[in-house]
Amino acid sequence: MPRALRTPALLLTTVALLSGCGATVEKSQEDRDAAARDHYPVTVENCGERRTFAKAPERVVTNDVGITEIMFALGLEERMAGYVMPDNKGSVHQVPWKGGYERTTWLSKKRINTELVLDAKADLVFAGWNYGFDEGEGFTPAKLKGLGVDSYVLSESCRSGRTKARGVMPPLEALYTDLLNLGKVFDVEDRAKELVATFRKEVADVEAAAPRGADRPRVFLYDDGRDRPFTSGAYAGPHDIITRAGGDHVMKDLKDSWTAVGWETVVERDPEVIVINNYGNVSAEEKKRFLLSYAPLARVSAIKNERFVVLDYVDLVESPRNPSAISRLAKELRRATP
Incomplete structure (x- = not known):
């Protein structure tokens, strides 16, 4: 077979074989940018408020260990400016997301505050009521918004009414809601859905054997x-x-x-x-x-x-x-x- 004809045929065969084997063909940056343009803007509901994002946040500051590991579980370390967490919440060296801690910055072991967020050039703060957000400390989503910083509130901490009582959904549903919402916000929906499906099955298997x-x-x-x-x-x-x-x-x-x-x-x-x-x-x-x-x-x-x-x-x-x-x-x- 002439070389001029053989090369395209070989390429077609290789692509077919790769597709058949489930191999991932790396997308170009241009393709990824085009996909992102098609994805945004996106709107999610967070603590009863509809929030619209024109693009994925790029410098997220998280507060506390559970919130930080939600980002790690979604593979979003590169979208983080860092995290705030005291050093009395347990070891972070023997955990499933150890790599996330190694690739991100521990900004402070003290209470999160406005100065820290601005110094980090954050475009979004992921925290919760009593998980960082606190009117008494003057650190709230409303104040951040006035400074040009967006926020996402942990669903477990959503307030249920005019009082400061927290909780609007079952705790596990709060976790699944945040994973799916953030999956949409950061354009990693497939990863979020896979995590939620895995977690639901793990819990269902335990329940089936429970008294x-x-x-x-x-x-x-x-x-x-x-x-x-x-x-x-x-x-x-x-x-x-x-x-x-x-x-x-x-x-x-x-x-x-x-x-x-x-x-x-x-x-x-x-x-x-x-x-x-x-x-x-x-x-x-x-x-x-x-x-x-x-x-x-x-x-x-x-x-x-x-x-x-x-x-x-x-x-x-x-x-x-x-x-x-x-x-x-x-x-x-x-x-x-x-």
Whole structure:
């Protein structure tokens, strides 16, 4: 066969073979730019507000570990100016998204603020109410907007009305909503849908094997607090983590996310298992010793039988680690149930 005819035929054959094998043909920058022009503008609903983005943000600042790892799970490190996070939220060296931390900048271990955001030349802040946004500190989406910086609010933290109570959807749905919204905002929808499908299957598999009805152990989430315990209501991550793992969340009637209750309520509801949130300057072991020594709890089943499960902070706040936390808690609940 003449060379002039052979080359195009060979190219066609190679392309066909690559397509048939599922190989990815790298798009040119021109093709990617054209695809982006076709994708934008995009509109998503965030905490009841419709938000339109003319293009993908390029210098995102995130606040806190769960929020930061949502970006990493979507492969968006290159879109980040950096993250803000104290160093008492657990190790970031043995995590699924270790590479994300290595490729981005730890901007501060202190509270996020306007000066830090402007110094980072951020075009978007991904934070939440009580996860960075706070009227008392003067750091709000409205203030950022006035300075030309956009914001995206963590769905777990959405406020439910005129009060500061948080929660407008089940915790896992908040995670899935944020993944899908951000997938659209950053034009990585396929990746977001794949993550959500994987997480849904992982959770469904755990639920299928979980106990039901009266066999579900009563579970209380202890975050911290001596005079009054800080815990999880129906709209924070622990609610879905406990219930999907096969537990009966004793504070499921609290229409809030993270909130404080009285010890008398804990005693009355008599949890059989206590999940301890491991973070901060007070270790999980110190929290456990306090609970065991606190006289008003002496007759509570979990205390009498010393049934405790420790999960890390990032397992319990909205984050891509929530599904694996459900799997791990389910195993512990089976061990803890007589």
